[in-house]
Amino acid sequence: MLPTLRSLTTNRELALQLLTPEEALPAGALDAPIAWVHSSDLADPTPFLSPGQVLLTTGTQFGEQDGDELIGAYVERLSAAGINGLGFGTEVVRAGTPDALVEACRLAGLPAFEVPYRTPFIAVARAAADMAAEERFARRTWTLAAHRAIALAALRPDGLSASLHELSLQLDRWVALFDANGGLDRVFPAEAAAAASAAEDEATRLLRRGNRASSSLAAGGETVSLQTLGRRDRLRGVLAIGGSSELDAAGNEVVTAVIALAGLSLEQGHTLDRAQSSLRSAVLAAWRRGDVELAQSVSREMWGELPESPVCIALLDAPAEKLHSVTEYLEARVAERPGALFFAADPSAGEDRIALVLGRRSLPLLDAVAANFAVHIGVSEPRGASELAGGLTQAEQALARAQDGGPGVSAFSELAQEGVLAYLSTTDAREIGRATLQPLRAHDEAAGSELLHTLRVWLEQNGQFDASAGLLGVHRHTVRARVGLAERLLGRDLSTFRGRAEIWAALLVAGDEPSA
Template identity: 60%
Template sequence: MLPTVRHLLSQPDLDLRLLTPATTLPERALEQSVEWVHSSDLSDPTPFLSPGQVLLTTGTQFDTEAHGDELYTAYVARLRQRGIAALGFGTEVIRDGTPDGLVDACLADGLPLFEVPYRTPFIAVVRSAADMVAEERYARHTWALSAQRAISLAALRPDGLSATLSELSHQLHHWVALFDASGTLDRVFPRDAFAGAGLPGTSFETVQREAGRLLGRGQRASATVLAGGETLTLQTLGRRDQLRGVLALGGVRELDAASQDVVTSVIALAGLALEQNHALAGARGHLRAGLLHALLGGSRDLAETISTEMWGPLPSAPVQLVVTDAPAGRLDAIIEFLELRVEEQPDRLFFATQNDRVVLILDRTGRLLLEDLCRTFGLHAGLSDQTDYRDLPRALAQAEQACERSKEGEAGVVEFDDISRQGVLAFLARTDAREVGRATLLPLINHDELNGSELLKTVQVWLQHNGAFDAAGRVLGVHRHTVRSRIELAETLLGRDLGTFHARADVWAALLATASVPG
């Protein structure tokens, strides 16, 4: 950080004296950084000054006899508007002491004013400030080189990306977070930085929203925002046409030039690491897909050998096979979720991508993991019966059928066992038979709509009670003869003899297909 006004005033060899007490100045006025020290006796030196500078003057420009104290007020106002950090008045050169009107104007406008004694030349003040600026810049340059070296060494560790981000957090005394391409928090250092994540008003809430906004633009971008007393800095990672994520960091201090240089180097390293990880993940994905193909083809020994070397043993039989949809925008996040679970439990899960879906092989303890996956990503999944590896093709067919059934409702898991208990007709009715079923029942539907009758419901209840007129009548609240006459009318409208098994089965399948009975 650059030297501050307070630091400059504290130099004992300059003997500078503050005329505007700190308690009368705006908060942290004396902590403002000093970019440079300049001297001028112009009535308006602001065109030649920059914000953050300290101005020294001997006061030859003040003609108070013609303008009075208003001259001081206007002069100080111009300096404040320009962003001058402080004003120094050299005494005993033109006049004795510092004019009271100048002191009052500085107090009123909140500008730090200090007195420079006659024995301290202005050049000494300039040189002292220049030395402090040079020392600070040298120190920051040295720190930046040291920080970049530490970060470069961290990048050589086994998990280079995490080590790099952790080292950046340590060097900057900021938290550092990485969001993936979907805007989901991937990792953060220190790990408890977002302990209150999700609470209204937290930095996490703001940074997650900003990360999503930058990713939504689909191009390289950066942003700096204030939230929760912290300065948040965000930068997208990856190519313009294929963003890999967002690097975010925050802390109570703004980043200076040296810190920004370090961050820039980390952005380059992180972007490269994500590209490499993506390419490596693609290769691992192809290998997983090949092993799944080998397992389905009966080559378990080959798949077991390769899997053990790469990720650990395959799940022990009996296993269950899962098929789940994989939205393109969430596929990378889903794969990373599963990779982490494989690392935690290498012998309980194997997975691979197949077209636009993910196929999982789970041991008997894998149901909780599957439910967690579906809940986290809002997925529909189908789960096969337990099976041995030699029957994986059959299990895959079961999981595919269960997955299709799961898409008829909310996200979650549907087991093939649930489908099989409903019978073959129930499954067939849920394929492409809906329109055929409606066409079959249309005579009854039309009759009920025109006459306000209940032929369709009567047929449904009668079939549910195995063609028993008494039982159907009790459920419908009518006499058995009424049920009998309704069935005879239905037979006439349908052109079918419902006394035969074939006709009853066909009408029951039509009822299932049109969801006229519980599935």
């Protein structure tokens, strides 16, 4: 162990005697590590002292006539220099330790002890040095053992998790890994998840800087150190370690090795993930072309059987910041129920699109994904496994409708029930509809008329003037006159089905919904 005043004063061979009662000293004063033992009889040795040292003196700097004030100033200088204790060698210059010196140390909270004549100062310094050497040897031995334990853990199936778990055991601290988005990925031990979550904001801040960096913070009475993982231009996550105190040099050495190991593991994992993603996309492309047998054989070897017919095909939009989390979630679902789900990135539909193929019993999964990750999902009608291309088309049309509202699932079957005109409102036809109706809007704004509203009600009433007049509260001739003026402004013959259908479609896609 590191030398402390407690270990020195309890060493029987040194026969040191503590002069200041422990209860009169600051808490932990006797257990503070001693950096070195120095001896000096200078009146002011502080220029040659460093914090954490212990000073030994024979008192030749004190004259017989020196009073309490001079001795008090001497002790105050030592205390301000941050030394851990003052030892007085007796029977060299004077018998016993001056009472004024002991009292000044007590008042300053500085431990004072007496060194008997038979104990040379060099023996005290050597004892402290031996203890420090033993501590360094013990820590070096621990470091080697910790490295070996972590290296063996890295050889297990989930080497990264095993290594982090072993690091937690070796340090007797919690260890957490945050992913590239700053989300808590895993923590050891598991019951430290709440404490680790307090460091999530700091982990996110480090990742957003885009450079390799480290930081520390105090949270919940603990000291938490954080270090980014990965290359400067390609950060893969953050390693966080929390405990009641900061790590020593040996602990930091072990952590540095694990940081390198974790960074390599995450980089390799990312490369493997990219390869698997590419293979999934290739399977999806083969399946889309109708080569179900090829898609089935590859899927069977890698992830299990493809879902059995009938299947539903879904498309979800996964922005870059959510893509990794969504993919991990889907991977876990595939592992839980092989054959119930297949998913792959669909480059043909856009970089942020993921295609899912699943049986009807697995459809609740889509609601869970939409809720957990706040994404839009479009899903096709059930169809045979060989009809993937048509299902993707339906899913894309349903996704376009879903994106008109908040996150959630939109089914193509619901879109089909609404009809073709309702689908037009999700396309560029909206601008065409507004342009078609612009002459009526312009006239209404300029003349204060109600041509657009009258035309909408008239079309709702199947072109019946009497029914329209009743709803509008005007004479039927007024309705007839307004419709006639609308015909001229629009350049459409509203007595024909085609003319009425075009204007009705324009009203729908432009946002002028029917009132009934």
